[in-house]
Amino acid sequence: MKTEHAIHSGKHQRKHKKEFINVNNAERLISLAAGGMLLAKHYKHPLANPIKVLTGAFLVYRGLSGNCPLYTGLDKNSNETNAINTRVIFTVNKPREEVYRYWRQLENLPFFMSHLQRVEQKNDVESEWIARIPGGVGIIKWNAEIVKEIPNELIGWQSIENSTINNAGKVEFYDAPRGQGTVLKVIFSYHPPAGALGEGVAKLFNPLFKTILKEDIRAFKQVIEAGEVATIKGQPSGRK
Amino acid sequence: MKALCWNGVRDLRVERVPDPEILNPKDAIVKVTMSSVCGSDLHLINGFVPSMKAGDIIGHEFIGEVVETGAGVKNLKKGDRVVVISVIGCGECQYCKEETWSLCDNSNPNGLLQEKIYQYPTAGIFGYSHLFGGYAGSHAEYIRVPFADHGAFKIPEDISDEKAVFVSDGVPTGYMAAEMAAVKPGDIVAVWGAGGVGQMAMQCAYAMGAERVIAIDRLDYRLANAARYSGADIINYEDTDVLEELKEATGGRGPDCCIDAVGMEAHTTGIEHVYDKTKQFLRLESDRAAVLRQAIAACRKGGTVSIVGVYAGLVDKIPMGLFMNKGLTIRGGQMHGQKYVPMLFDLIRREIINPEFLLTHPVSLEAGQKAYEMFNDKTNKCMRAVFKPFN
Ligand SMILES: NC(=O)c1ccc[n+]([C@@H]2O[C@H](COP(=O)([O-])OP(=O)(O)OC[C@H]3O[C@@H](n4cnc5c(N)ncnc54)[C@H](O)[C@@H]3O)[C@@H](O)[C@H]2O)c1
Ligand SMILES: [Zn+2]
Numbered sequence A: 001m002k003t004e005h006a007i008h009s010g011k012h013q014r015k016h017k018k019e020f021i022n023v024n025n026a027e028r029l030i031s032l033a034a035g036g037m038l039l040a041k042h043y044k045h046p047l048a049n050p051i052k053v054l055t056g057a058f059l060v061y062r063g064l065s066g067n068c069p070l071y072t073g074l075d076k077n078s079n080e081t082n083a084i085n086t087r088v089i090f091t092v093n094k095p096r097e098e099v100y101r102y103w104r105q106l107e108n109l110p111f112f113m114s115h116l117q118r119v120e121q122k123n124d125v126e127s128e129w130i131a132r133i134p135g136g137v138g139i140i141k142w143n144a145e146i147v148k149e150i151p152n153e154l155i156g157w158q159s160i161e162n163s164t165i166n167n168a169g170k171v172e173f174y175d176a177p178r179g180q181g182t183v184l185k186v187i188f189s190y191h192p193p194a195g196a197l198g199e200g201v202a203k204l205f206n207p208l209f210k211t212i213l214k215e216d217i218r219a220f221k222q223v224i225e226a227g228e229v230a231t232i233k234g235q236p237s238g239r240k
Numbered sequence B: 001m002k003a004l005c006w007n008g009v010r011d012l013r014v015e016r017v018p019d020p021e022i023l024n025p026k027d028a029i030v031k032v033t034m035s036s037v038c039g040s041d042l043h044l045i046n047g048f049v050p051s052m053k054a055g056d057i058i059g060h061e062f063i064g065e066v067v068e069t070g071a072g073v074k075n076l077k078k079g080d081r082v083v084v085i086s087v088i089g090c091g092e093c094q095y096c097k098e099e100t101w102s103l104c105d106n107s108n109p110n111g112l113l114q115e116k117i118y119q120y121p122t123a124g125i126f127g128y129s130h131l132f133g134g135y136a137g138s139h140a141e142y143i144r145v146p147f148a149d150h151g152a153f154k155i156p157e158d159i160s161d162e163k164a165v166f167v168s169d170g171v172p173t174g175y176m177a178a179e180m181a182a183v184k185p186g187d188i189v190a191v192w193g194a195g196g197v198g199q200m201a202m203q204c205a206y207a208m209g210a211e212r213v214i215a216i217d218r219l220d221y222r223l224a225n226a227a228r229y230s231g232a233d234i235i236n237y238e239d240t241d242v243l244e245e246l247k248e249a250t251g252g253r254g255p256d257c258c259i260d261a262v263g264m265e266a267h268t269t270g271i272e273h274v275y276d277k278t279k280q281f282l283r284l285e286s287d288r289a290a291v292l293r294q295a296i297a298a299c300r301k302g303g304t305v306s307i308v309g310v311y312a313g314l315v316d317k318i319p320m321g322l323f324m325n326k327g328l329t330i331r332g333g334q335m336h337g338q339k340y341v342p343m344l345f346d347l348i349r350r351e352i353i354n355p356e357f358l359l360t361h362p363v364s365l366e367a368g369q370k371a372y373e374m375f376n377d378k379t380n381k382c383m384r385a386v387f388k389p390f391n
């Protein structure tokens, strides 16, 4: 887990909140995602891991309602925090221009980002994103804009203020040594809740978030190099 | 279809399972005509490779007939008689492009799981645990072959099924063992393990110009085969001191090249075996490295130790001082079959190598459990049992 300084400022803090919504939007999505995943993973044998199931149910509730009873109790507000960045570095065996072009075509992202359903580019800068919440709890939509772009070198984006969820990210592209393709540095950023409780929750999310990101990045590499993502889903086995 | 499934340690059963389907554009479906047992399966069956799940179809050394191809398959068509390499390579990543196919970046769907242990994910392998992708294996009537253009090779008409089946795994492993051992004309090569892999290494060592090959095992019938089919001098390690014997055989210098074709379930006599078995049982050491230790000790100064016998995790008491001060080179790896196939067909056609004698027991899938017991216990002079799912 890597915690670094925000790659964007405090711009994500919403100015007005309804009183009962004390969980910010990025956090809501992550609550939903984490909760949904925990539930999906453990619902088959709920008794085997009651804590995880309860945590899952709680996170889903918190994400859907925007209300965290724990925060209310503690009189904490999670909107004033530094962003947590998740970083992944990897190499793909294709020229930098090609890799950049593929990534810049945001409509391509759902081919490898497992939870994205669709990205629609509205114009050069703005786009609409639709994601499935892991565990089949529902879908979520937000708008993002490209905030920085250097062709073949860098793309930076950020969700639009007051959109359903707040997140930001950046991809840098470098030539790999000896002409062996392109090195990509991907950073994703979101706001964890404040305080000790928030840190605990962030600790729960972060590995999960990093795993999802790493899976997605591996899938990106497979798509652009091999043209398909290796899978065994749907193959036969003797399992009943 | 019928398939031989792993259900737990030393528990194999034939089950009815759904037929495989094309899941990706570069897949093909192959009707399996022959599928061989391999020493690597024993590590799964005996429980030394983690991440097996009850119901997994095992088997990875096979030939068959293409019955269906995905939209992205260009070089194969229905009816082709093919040998399929046991490791799966995408053909496009840096490693595949460099012909190091078993290091493929993209063919292991469980790459992240494997990365946790090995730091970097390696290629998927058919029927060889979820760490290596969880792909359904070949001891079945049909199998799905991903990246089929790269992994499935048409078998030349003048090469029989009985020879071709071992080009899937055993023959290229032997070839790569000799190649990693850097065998040069005039070398003396010692090979531990006179199984299918070891004997292919012996034959390939001669093909590279070795002056003399010495086979080390304890099973007389295998040593006899090594002498007869692979032209080796033989040492039975139960009858004699292997290190002394090797010195004797090399004018006191030691072999130039030492090949470990045994791996993590090495058997030894005496106190060392008790030590390793106990540690392995207590999970203090995952692999028993008796052969590797002996190979490092036996090797001449400046020589090369080549490891194709499989290790999965940690070993103990590796004589680093000997390795370092004798200036040895040690190499190892899962084989890069795709790189060698055309050349191996050629060597087989010219009868420079011949794997046919490995097929000692053609059997049905139903005989799976019994066949593996025989192969594991080395009874009935078994070299390899080969399943014919449709007989
Ligand atoms: N690297 C690869 O790509 C690759 C591919 C296939 C097989 N393998 C590995 O190669 C090894 C051999 O495979 P196989 O099919 O020939 O297996 P096998 O079981 O038929 O043969 C192993 C032989 O080693 C002998 N042996 C055991 N302990 C010994 C010792 N201390 N000294 C000398 N010989 C000893 C056994 O008696 C047996 O004859 C296995 O570890 C297998 O997993 C590796
Ligand atoms: Zn094998």
Ligand SMILES: [Zn+2]
Pocket (backbone or CB within 6 Å): B089, B090, B091, B092, B093, B094, B095, B096, B097, B103, B104, B105, B106, B107
């Ligand atoms: Zn590859």
